[in-house]
Amino acid sequence: MAGLERQRQLLDFALSSLARRPMKNLASLTVYTAVVFLLSSVMLMSHAIRREAAALLAGAPELVVQRLVAGRHDLIPTDRLATIRAVRGVAAAGGRLWGYLFDPAVAANYTFLVPPDRSIAAGTAIIGSSVAAVRGVGPGDVMSFRGYDGRPVAFTVTSTIAAESALVAADLFLVSEGDFRRLFGIPADRFTDIVVTIRNPREVRTVAEKIDAALPDARIILRDEMRRTYESVFDWREGMVLVLLVGAILAFAIFSWEKASGLSADERREIGILKAVGWETADVIGVKMLEGLVMSLTAFLAGYGLAFLHVFHFGARLFEPVLKGWSVLYPEFPLAPSVDEIQMASLFFFTVFPYTLATIVPIWRAAVVDPDMVMR
Amino acid sequence: MSTLRVRPSTVLFAILAVGGVAFGTTCVEACLGPGRAAVRLARTARLAERLQLTDLCLFTEARYTRHASQADRHAAFQDHPAALEHFPSGSLMPPSGAANRASP
Amino acid sequence: MIHLSDVRKVFNQGRPNEVWALNGINLTLRQGGATVFRGPSGSGKTTLLTLVGCLARPSSGRVRLKDRDISGLPERFLTEIRRSTFGFVFQNFNLLSGLSAIQNVMIPAYPRGLPHKALRRRAMALLDMLDMGDKAEAETRWLSGGEAQRIAIARALINDPEVVIADEPTANLDSGLSAQFLAIAGRLKRDGKTLLVTSHDPFVCEAALVDRVVTLHDGRIVEAG
Numbered sequence: 001m002a003g004l005e006r007q008r009q010l011l012d013f014a015l016s017s018l019a020r021r022p023m024k025n026l027a028s029l030t031v032y033t034a035v036v037f038l039l040s041s042v043m044l045m046s047h048a049i050r051r052e053a054a055a056l057l058a059g060a061p062e063l064v065v066q067r068l069v070a071g072r073h074d075l076i077p078t079d080r081l082a083t084i085r086a087v088r089g090v091a092a093a094g095g096r097l098w099g100y101l102f103d104p105a106v107a108a109n110y111t112f113l114v115p116p117d118r119s120i121a122a123g124t125a126i127i128g129s130s131v132a133a134v135r136g137v138g139p140g141d142v143m144s145f146r147g148y149d150g151r152p153v154a155f156t157v158t159s160t161i162a163a164e165s166a167l168v169a170a171d172l173f174l175v176s177e178g179d180f181r182r183l184f185g186i187p188a189d190r191f192t193d194i195v196v197t198i199r200n201p202r203e204v205r206t207v208a209e210k211i212d213a214a215l216p217d218a219r220i221i222l223r224d225e226m227r228r229t230y231e232s233v234f235d236w237r238e239g240m241v242l243v244l245l246v247g248a249i250l251a252f253a254i255f256s257w258e259k260a261s262g263l264s265a266d267e268r269r270e271i272g273i274l275k276a277v278g279w280e281t282a283d284v285i286g287v288k289m290l291e292g293l294v295m296s297l298t299a300f301l302a303g304y305g306l307a308f309l310h311v312f313h314f315g316a317r318l319f320e321p322v323l324k325g326w327s328v329l330y331p332e333f334p335l336a337p338s339v340d341e342i343q344m345a346s347l348f349f350f351t352v353f354p355y356t357l358a359t360i361v362p363i364w365r366a367a368v369v370d371p372d373m374v375m376r
Numbered sequence: 377m378s379t380l381r382v383r384p385s386t387v388l389f390a391i392l393a394v395g396g397v398a399f400g401t402t403c404v405e406a407c408l409g410p411g412r413a414a415v416r417l418a419r420t421a422r423l424a425e426r427l428q429l430t431d432l433c434l435f436t437e438a439r440y441t442r443h444a445s446q447a448d449r450h451a452a453f454q455d456h457p458a459a460l461e462h463f464p465s466g467s468l469m470p471p472s473g474a475a476n477r478a479s480p
Numbered sequence: 481m482i483h484l485s486d487v488r489k490v491f492n493q494g495r496p497n498e499v500w501a502l503n504g505i506n507l508t509l510r511q512g513g514a515t516v517f518r519g520p521s522g523s524g525k526t527t528l529l530t531l532v533g534c535l536a537r538p539s540s541g542r543v544r545l546k547d548r549d550i551s552g553l554p555e556r557f558l559t560e561i562r563r564s565t566f567g568f569v570f571q572n573f574n575l576l577s578g579l580s581a582i583q584n585v586m587i588p589a590y591p592r593g594l595p596h597k598a599l600r601r602r603a604m605a606l607l608d609m610l611d612m613g614d615k616a617e618a619e620t621r622w623l624s625g626g627e628a629q630r631i632a633i634a635r636a637l638i639n640d641p642e643v644v645i646a647d648e649p650t651a652n653l654d655s656g657l658s659a660q661f662l663a664i665a666g667r668l669k670r671d672g673k674t675l676l677v678t679s680h681d682p683f684v685c686e687a688a689l690v691d692r693v694v695t696l697h698d699g700r701i702v703e704a705g
């Protein structure tokens with residue numbers, strides 16, 4: 001009991017000490033919270049996006065076959081379908097028609113796609129939620145684009161894709177095959193690329209090698225590779241995030257170093273007084289550690305909590321300018337709250353401990369000061 | 377009476393309790409999150425599968441950011457993941473999985 | 481109770497600015513009563529009190545407290561003895577600014593882990609005894625010299641020490657406040673505390689309550705009273 005009460009009294013003292021320099025400590029706390037907030041926001045957001053990507057792309061095509069001409073993706077002739085179907089292990093192969101259209105009216109890029117699962121009446125389109133939002137259109141409205149030959153091609157919007165699917169479909173513009181070919185001038189014997197279904201999933205690599213042998217100008221992309229692309233999206237390694245964070249972390253490191261190493265004459269005197277009136281060196285260090293712990297724990301809880309709200313309840317608003325880049329279409333997608341425990345633990349560790357340590361290190365030097373100095 | 381003053385530690389415990397409850401709430405939400413979103417995710421996944429989609433619609437500014445996994449070998453940002461380049465999103469995206477493969 | 485034999489204290493030994501602050505002190509201080517140390521500035525009075533009060537260790541010689549040799553004890557034990565046996569009233573009071581008076585009074589007791597309520601009651605009782613009850617929540621920075629000293633005295637008494645050490649207690653006070661200090665000192669003496677005080681002030685040295693005056697000069701005792 002006495003031990004507990006003693007800790008509590010030391011804690012009381014640590015808190016009153018913090019309260020004695022309210023502006024300085026509030027400033028520290030704010031900066032600290034902001035750093036934790038930024039780090040946790042990135043962490044929560046990237047984890048959530050990766051999770052959703054894994055779920056959403058689980059059913060992506062097993063194999064995509066592209067044609068490369070002089071290092072550029074080029075339209076693939078329909079006769080390659082037969083070649084691919086002839087490869088052992090291939091269950092089915094089909095051509096995809098998709099591409100981009102720049103809409104000068106709003107300076108946005110749309111992804112035009114001919115849906116393989118439904119037939120769309122000529123002259124109509126189904127549009128993604130962001131397309132609808134950026135152009136301010138809905139079912140019944142007409143959108144017209146300049147075709148490859150300068151003739152306008154008009155589409156009547158029949159429906160929009162639910163906003164809940166924005167993460168994959170925000171910029172989609174689903175049209176019929178005829179309209180697609182007429183808009184872009186793609187001849188009937190060409191596809192954008194070919195998707196392949198494999199009989200035995202374990203043979204994907206063998207089949208890919210066989211297709212590669214049969215079609216020397218093809219480039220093959222495996223589902224695994226599509227998934228992996230998004231496994232490392234917003235990874236720590238990725239430039240911009242890293243640059244931002246390194247900046248913040250460095251600033252904070254300098255800040256805490258300054259705070260930690262700048263043990264003022266006042267603080268030295270105080271430590272002397274405490275020791276003179278009967279505190280042990282361990283008590284003095286304990287109090288400083290409590291101060292550091294209170295600061296870092298509060299900053300962690302506040303920063304992390306705010307980040308959680310920010311990412312999962314406010315759609316990561318603050319990151320929008322970064323994520324949006326130069327694109328006009330920015331999907332507003334809900335993210336299911338999910339947390340990676342290990343990531344969170346390391347965040348906790350790397351935010352709480354260094355600070356606490358940084359506050360005690362200089363105290364060591366002061367704590368060995370002889371208490372008789374206060375008699376001078 | 378001054379002896380009834382609140383101890384600073386009591387205030388801290390109150391603050392930490394609030395923080396702890398908030399933290400607990402985030403944990404609960406994080407646990408329930410995937411379950412609650414399951415229906416939405418399943419619907420979206422089905423849509424992606426039916427439309428044979430390969431990429432997330434995160435960055436629509438360039439073709440190699442809109443369809444990162446489909447980008448050809450010579451598209452931008454495949455040099456180095458940290459290279460700063462024309463489109464800001466390039467710095468947020470890794471090179472496509474296929475870009476790292478030697479063959480086929 | 482306290483026994484010093486051939487105690488020396490040197491500062492900056494081996495360097496050009498070497499100072500022998502104490503040069504062979506032999507002294508016995510009995511329990512109870514009030515002892516005043518006097519002597520010219522730099523004669524070693526303060527240094528002597530730091531050795532007696534376990535704030536520092538002698539360079540050579542022995543300090544015994546109740547037949548226990550404390551001159552060679554490690555820091556931890558010295559702290560323990562200091563906390564339980566001595567109460568200090570420093571020359572410039574050394575209160576912690578930014579804290580209230582009562583918090584300052586309670587500081588020496590924190591490491592003991594007493595129940596908070598009891599501790600606060602005791603601190604309040606001490607402040608009331610010193611007529612400082614209404615200033616308990618005042619911030620120490622705004623206290624006058626006499627008030628600050630009474631807070632410092634209350635702080636020295638919070639752990640109920642046997643010995644109260646005061647270094648130049650009247651140096652910063654006018655004669656009225658000095659008289660007040662002597663009155664408090666008289667009360668402490670009646671309560672059975674041992675008082676060890678340094679002072680230049682004849683007003684203190686010649687006060688009725690003083691039992692013994694020890695005069696120092698150049699680190700030696702020239703008159704043991």
Ligand SMILES: Nc1ncnc2c1ncn2[C@@H]1O[C@H](COP(=O)(O)OP(=O)(O)OP(=O)(O)O)[C@@H](O)[C@H]1O
Pocket residue numbers: 491492499500501519520521522523524525526527528
């Ligand atoms: N930490 C120290 N380092 C170096 N010299 C010191 C130190 N402490 C005391 N001294 C020296 O020791 C001598 C005795 O000092 P002390 O403070 O004990 O004198 P004092 O009798 O209390 O003087 P005063 O009446 O002015 O308070 C002085 O010459 C002082 O300069």
Ligand SMILES: [Mg+2]
Pocket residue numbers: 525526527647678
């Ligand atoms: Mg002195």
